[in-house]
Structures are given as structure tokens and as C-alpha cells.
Amino acid sequence: MHLNFILAAALVGVRTSLAGLIDREFPHLIIPLHQDNPMYPYGTQYYGNIQIQDGAHQIWTEISFDVPPNVASSCNLAFAFPPGAPWTLSGDESLGPLTFDVWYISPAMNQSRDAWNQNTRPAVQSWVANVQVGYDGFVQIIGGSVSCAKGQVAQFLLSPGSERSFGLSWFEEANPINGITYEMWD
Numbered sequence: 001m002h003l004n005f006i007l008a009a010a011l012v013g014v015r016t017s018l019a020g021l022i023d024r025e026f027p028h029l030i031i032p033l034h035q036d037n038p039m040y041p042y043g044t045q046y047y048g049n050i051q052i053q054d055g056a057h058q059i060w061t062e063i064s065f066d067v068p069p070n071v072a073s074s075c076n077l078a079f080a081f082p083p084g085a086p087w088t089l090s091g092d093e094s095l096g097p098l099t100f101d102v103w104y105i106s107p108a109m110n111q112s113r114d115a116w117n118q119n120t121r122p123a124v125q126s127w128v129a130n131v132q133v134g135y136d137g138f139v140q141i142i143g144g145s146v147s148c149a150k151g152q153v154a155q156f157l158l159s160p161g162s163e164r165s166f167g168l169s170w171f172e173e174a175n176p177i178n179g180i181t182y183e184m185w186d
């Protein structure tokens with residue numbers, strides 16, 4: 001009896017704090033593109049990875065979301081790298097903010113083909129967001145809203161935000177939310 005009451009109260013609390021959020025999608029495909037191996041298709045991975053070292057050795061990452069059909073009226077990408085979750089950051093913050101960019105790509109990712117070389121992968125369409133990450137898990141997003149691709153796939157490319165050396169890798173995780181998700185709001 002007592003336990004049921006506590007569980008019910010906890011569920012109400014969760015529902016209240018998520019008011020308006022209809023759905024949160026995790027990436028279905030995570031495909032790294034390595035500048036040092038420009039024709040090699042790495043296929044889909046569990047880790048996201050964005051890197052640049054001394055202006056070279058870049059790694060970009062394509063991500064794909066399967067977006068469900070629902071009544072959502074607005075959608076955005078969300079980014080979370082909470083302390084203690086599985087992510088790593090490198091780069092010298094004293095030289096400038098550690099950032100990456102997100103771009104729309106034409107929704108034609110192919111995990112057995114996509115590599116760094118431009119002829120092997122979908123074209124970049126337009127800029128979506130710039131995301132600053134700090135060693136303490138601080139995240140600041142410029143942009144990030146996307147059209148709701150209901151019942152379709154939504155696909156993006158993640159690349160370093162400057163020529164300065166930078167590295168970010170993360171394991172997509174739900175509890176706590178870690179990495180990049182696609183949020184749908186009513």
C-alpha cells in the first residue's frame with residue numbers, strides 16, 4: 001500500500017516534469033567518417049566521435065533518427081554530456097570554446113558505403129546547430145530546431161566547430177540521457 005503510493009507519486013512527478021515532450025528518439029545509425037581513411041566505410045557504431053588534430057586527422061559522424069509519426073508541432077536536437085556518463089572531451093579551452101557543428105544532410109545515408117570522400121556519402125544541405133561542450137558537462141547550443149520529419153528519417157552530419165584541435169566521443173545512453181537525441185514536442 002505504502003509502496004504503491006510512493007510509486008504513484010513518483011510517476012506523477014515524472015509526467016509533470018516532461019509536460020509537452022511527446023517523444024525522444026535516439027540515433028538509429030552512427031557512422032564515422034575518417035579523413036585518414038577516406039574511402040573506407042566504417043559502418044554503424046555505438047560511439048559517436050568528432051575529432052580534429054593539428055588541422056588534420058579529422059573524424060566526422062553521420063547520425064540518423066527514425067522519426068515516428070505523431071502529433072508533435074515542434075522538434076529539436078538535444079545534447080547532453082552529464083558528469084560521470086560515458087563521454088570524453090579533448091582540446092585546450094584556453095585557446096577558445098570547444099565546439100562542434102551539426103548540418104542537415106540529404107536523407108540517404110548508407111552504412112555499407114558512407115566514408116569521408118564526398119562521392120561516397122550524402123551531400124551537406126544546411127547548418128543546424130553549433131554546440132559548445134565543457135569538461136564539466138556544460139553544454140551551450142546555438143540553433144538546434146529542426147523540422148519534424150514525422151514518419152521519415154532525419155539525418156545529420158557532426159563536424160568540429162573550428163580548426164583548433166578538438167575531440168569528443170560518447171556512448172549514446174538513456175539513463176541518464178547521454179549524447180544526442182531528437183526531441184518532439186506538442
Ligand SMILES: *[C@@H]1O[C@H](CO)[C@@H](O)[C@H](O)[C@H]1NC(C)=O
Nearest residue numbers: 041108109110111112113114
Ligand atoms: C549501399 O551501398 C552499397 C555499397 O556501395 C550498395 O551496394 C547498396 O546498393 C547501397 N544501398 C542502397 C539502398 O543504396
